[in-house]
Amino acid sequence: MSNIIVAQSGGPTVAINASLVGVIKGAKKSGKFDKIYGALHGINGVISENFIELQGLDEDKLSCIYSSPACYLGSCRYKMPPVDEDTKLYEKVFEILERYDISSVFYIGGNDSMDTITKLSVYGERRGSDIRFAGVPKTIDNDLIQIDHTPGYGSAAKFIAQSMLEIAYDTAIYEVPCVTIVEIMGRNAGWLTAAAALARNEYSQIPQLIYLPEIAFDIDRFISDVEELLKVTNNVVVAVSEGIKDSSGAYLSAQTAANDKFGHAQLSGAGKCLEMAVKSRLKIKCRSVELNILQRAAAHAASKTDLDEAQMLGEKAVSYALEGNSGFMPILKRVPGDVYSCIYEMGKLSEIANKEKNVPREWINEAGNDVTQDMIDYVQPLILGEVKIEYKNGLPSYMEIPHLVTSRN
Amino acid sequence: MSNIIVAQSGGPTVAINASLVGVIKGAKKSGKFDKIYGALHGINGVISENFIELQGLDEDKLSCIYSSPACYLGSCRYKMPPVDEDTKLYEKVFEILERYDISSVFYIGGNDSMDTITKLSVYGERRGSDIRFAGVPKTIDNDLIQIDHTPGYGSAAKFIAQSMLEIAYDTAIYEVPCVTIVEIMGRNAGWLTAAAALARNEYSQIPQLIYLPEIAFDIDRFISDVEELLKVTNNVVVAVSEGIKDSSGAYLSAQTAANDKFGHAQLSGAGKCLEMAVKSRLKIKCRSVELNILQRAAAHAASKTDLDEAQMLGEKAVSYALEGNSGFMPILKRVPGDVYSCIYEMGKLSEIANKEKNVPREWINEAGNDVTQDMIDYVQPLILGEVKIEYKNGLPSYMEIPHLVTSRN
Numbered sequence: 001m002s003n004i005i006v007a008q009s010g011g012p013t014v015a016i017n018a019s020l021v022g023v024i025k026g027a028k029k030s031g032k033f034d035k036i037y038g039a040l041h042g043i044n045g046v047i048s049e050n051f052i053e054l055q056g057l058d059e060d061k062l063s064c065i066y067s068s069p070a071c072y073l074g075s076c077r078y079k080m081p082p083v084d085e086d087t088k089l090y091e092k093v094f095e096i097l098e099r100y101d102i103s104s105v106f107y108i109g110g111n112d113s114m115d116t117i118t119k120l121s122v123y124g125e126r127r128g129s130d131i132r133f134a135g136v137p138k139t140i141d142n143d144l145i146q147i148d149h150t151p152g153y154g155s156a157a158k159f160i161a162q163s164m165l166e167i168a169y170d171t172a173i174y175e176v177p178c179v180t181i182v183e184i185m186g187r188n189a190g191w192l193t194a195a196a197a198l199a200r201n202e203y204s205q206i207p208q209l210i211y212l213p214e215i216a217f218d219i220d221r222f223i224s225d226v227e228e229l230l231k232v233t234n235n236v237v238v239a240v241s242e243g244i245k246d247s248s249g250a251y252l253s254a255q256t257a258a259n260d261k262f263g264h265a266q267l268s269g270a271g272k273c274l275e276m277a278v279k280s281r282l283k284i285k286c287r288s289v290e291l292n293i294l295q296r297a298a299a300h301a302a303s304k305t306d307l308d309e310a311q312m313l314g315e316k317a318v319s320y321a322l323e324g325n326s327g328f329m330p331i332l333k334r335v336p337g338d339v340y341s342c343i344y345e346m347g348k349l350s351e352i353a354n355k356e357k358n359v360p361r362e363w364i365n366e367a368g369n370d371v372t373q374d375m376i377d378y379v380q381p382l383i384l385g386e387v388k389i390e391y392k393n394g395l396p397s398y399m400e401i402p403h404l405v406t407s408r409n
Numbered sequence: 410m411s412n413i414i415v416a417q418s419g420g421p422t423v424a425i426n427a428s429l430v431g432v433i434k435g436a437k438k439s440g441k442f443d444k445i446y447g448a449l450h451g452i453n454g455v456i457s458e459n460f461i462e463l464q465g466l467d468e469d470k471l472s473c474i475y476s477s478p479a480c481y482l483g484s485c486r487y488k489m490p491p492v493d494e495d496t497k498l499y500e501k502v503f504e505i506l507e508r509y510d511i512s513s514v515f516y517i518g519g520n521d522s523m524d525t526i527t528k529l530s531v532y533g534e535r536r537g538s539d540i541r542f543a544g545v546p547k548t549i550d551n552d553l554i555q556i557d558h559t560p561g562y563g564s565a566a567k568f569i570a571q572s573m574l575e576i577a578y579d580t581a582i583y584e585v586p587c588v589t590i591v592e593i594m595g596r597n598a599g600w601l602t603a604a605a606a607l608a609r610n611e612y613s614q615i616p617q618l619i620y621l622p623e624i625a626f627d628i629d630r631f632i633s634d635v636e637e638l639l640k641v642t643n644n645v646v647v648a649v650s651e652g653i654k655d656s657s658g659a660y661l662s663a664q665t666a667a668n669d670k671f672g673h674a675q676l677s678g679a680g681k682c683l684e685m686a687v688k689s690r691l692k693i694k695c696r697s698v699e700l701n702i703l704q705r706a707a708a709h710a711a712s713k714t715d716l717d718e719a720q721m722l723g724e725k726a727v728s729y730a731l732e733g734n735s736g737f738m739p740i741l742k743r744v745p746g747d748v749y750s751c752i753y754e755m756g757k758l759s760e761i762a763n764k765e766k767n768v769p770r771e772w773i774n775e776a777g778n779d780v781t782q783d784m785i786d787y788v789q790p791l792i793l794g795e796v797k798i799e800y801k802n803g804l805p806s807y808m809e810i811p812h813l814v815t816s817r818n
Contacts, residue, residue: 012579041584070578077583162804163703169479170421170706172810174486175450198803203810289701294572297579301709303803383803394607394712394792395571401581401612 002103003035004318006054009042009109009116010077012070013152014299015310016138017399019108020073021066022314023136024054029315030322037100040402042076042109043116047089049096052402061399066307067387068399069299080116083123090123097131104132104321108314110139110150114329114353121327121349132326134317135349138310140296142191145355146347147331151313152296154306154382157195159298160184161383163291164199164239168206171235179226179236179278181288182207183271185295187243190214190359192295194371195379196239206237213243214359215368217252222274223281225369230284242270242290300396304385309342316344340381411512412444413727415463418451418518418525419486421479422561423708424719425547426808428517429482430475431723432545433463438724439731446509449811451485451518452525456498458505461811470808475716476796477808478708489525492532499532506540513541513730517723519548519559523738523762530736530758541735543726544758547719549705551600554764555756556740560722561705563715563791566604568707569593570792572700573608573648577615580644588635588645588687590697591616592680594704596652599623599768601704603780604788605648615646622652623768624777626661631683632690634778639693651699653679709805713794718751725753749790 006023008016020038027033036054039045052073057065065072083090097105107117114135121133137144142153164182171180184193190212197210208229211217229236244252252270271288278286309332316330331347334340363375390397415432417425429447436442445463448454461482466474474481492499506514516526523544530542546553551562573591580589593602599621606619617638620626638645653661661679680697687695718741725739740756743749772784799806 012582069575071582075582158803162709165804166478166706166708167702170702173421173480173484292698293576293579297575299575300571386800391795394567395574
């Protein structure tokens, strides 16, 4: 019996631990492996042999990890150098993998992480190694290609829509005109911001305006969009991506460099920038709200569809590897039809890494200030289902954090 | 049989609707009233006779309103002028109350709202009216006197502690030093910010630093507090009240006025201000997170203890009024002992309105950068219990919004 290694990398999502649980469960179920090593802090944990053993985690612990935020194993932002640039490093990694009798490596992450695991896979092939390398997808940004949607996106979309719904109630109570700008994550892709449209219901059309980074942002058009709405309502709520750019490609947020008291330039975010524009041009009450890191951390409000798919992708990664595959990432393919369902297939890592998927132009309205029904139909099923969270003393009872023990946090 | 009026006023909380449900249920149970009028947008709705009838709401609807955010009846920021300044306005209000055969008025709100209902009560007494006036307390700020804690505070405290816990997980994943500043509501009182301490558990001491507006803020001390922590951990998380002031009483946030591209001065918040200070002085990664209006709007994460007490305060207001009382606010008194419980009594509105309750000095540590166990013991029971929320299409199924119909939102 051989062993496997699993690691997590990149920014956290609330689904990344469900994928970890999927890998662990898949490996245990197969009965083909002796030890399941978790490398702490991504590839860094492999290079420094910073491993913990995961095969002993019981059902209760796995269930708690499944629904806990961020990364059970910690993360890293380290990107492996090109294969030909530092062969010594790759040699070192393979020497470690062989010494630990590793037959498969599972790397859970987003775009940069897929790059790392692709490089390892390429080097392994060149070396004639039979170790198998699999990427397991996650990113709230939903910008990986080939996969219908990425784990983490559904839960973030659910939190965004839910927050927008609660903001709709909160902002609706007064009779005086007011504009609220809600800034949502997404530097290049508008998937998260588009999900704000799910907050609309029979009582409210909030957010009435949605601006994605896929469309060049025109501040004059924006002001006139808001003005038009103020003719028919007192309460205008705008969803805006942090990554909106003007027609020259410059981030809107970078247009408002300001000096702090220590003499250093700082950048305002897109939301703050639009807040200032509304206040100064329309002379009415305006506030901006940045959903910030809760978008990717609010595990208490996760989508069950999302976590279940994330777990299944982890399990599938193990079974595809056991079938002899390497250099792949398990993907979700949506089955056409009225009822949402997905099938699981394999994508080639070499085709996926370092590519980016944007919201298609036809899912954004002509005016560039809203999304279409197609976009809403795409994201709606991904937020379905709530995850049962255990509470203790009034707060979610999340997992222990083993990676902290080693890094003195 | 006479009628009653109930209204909501001031900023929203997630508990203000539970108090409304308490008034409605109390009134229905008593069998003493014919109609239960809801005035839309607070006292403005009384003055403009903008009423809806509430006695027909069934159990299902009341249960949905109980757990919905913001104000079923809308709100206002209007403060009644002094009684002697505009007797015509008061005459008008009493003429309306009499015409609608109102025997009791219930006004759900915070400090400013207690001022309004106090004035009506004073004027009524002078007029020899037998209409009874009751304030029903709510404010996330927890700054009303006489009452052990205010409805809305427990739910906001729970959301803040939960968010802090999720931020603790999110920020712990990397091995590089990073400081995170979390800005929490509270201009004058630190109750909300203090609740962040509840996030600490056996795995994490986050937030390691807590700064309340009750203590003069010293930015040099703050920087050295952070520096000390960075010697033993990579991940420093700070909870800071939006209202921190320096020793001259100036809001820290006002120290960093910056010019936007339109040439208008704008103020950075306290969190942003500290973020800039850490970046410029310590040259390390730092980000700020503003919990913003979700603190008072996130009904999906409400405290059951809070909502149940809010409802009971509404019911008590009705029964005290039926006993012949006026000019009062029902209050909670905590029963001393190891097990949390409260009894309900009456407070005098004239003694409560326009006064403010701060966190006592002895509940803040000597250094002024944390809270004591007494503070934690005070707030801990207030966040207990979760409220069952119905979900539809992946989102909370909140109440309809009747006040929107009248204001064209």
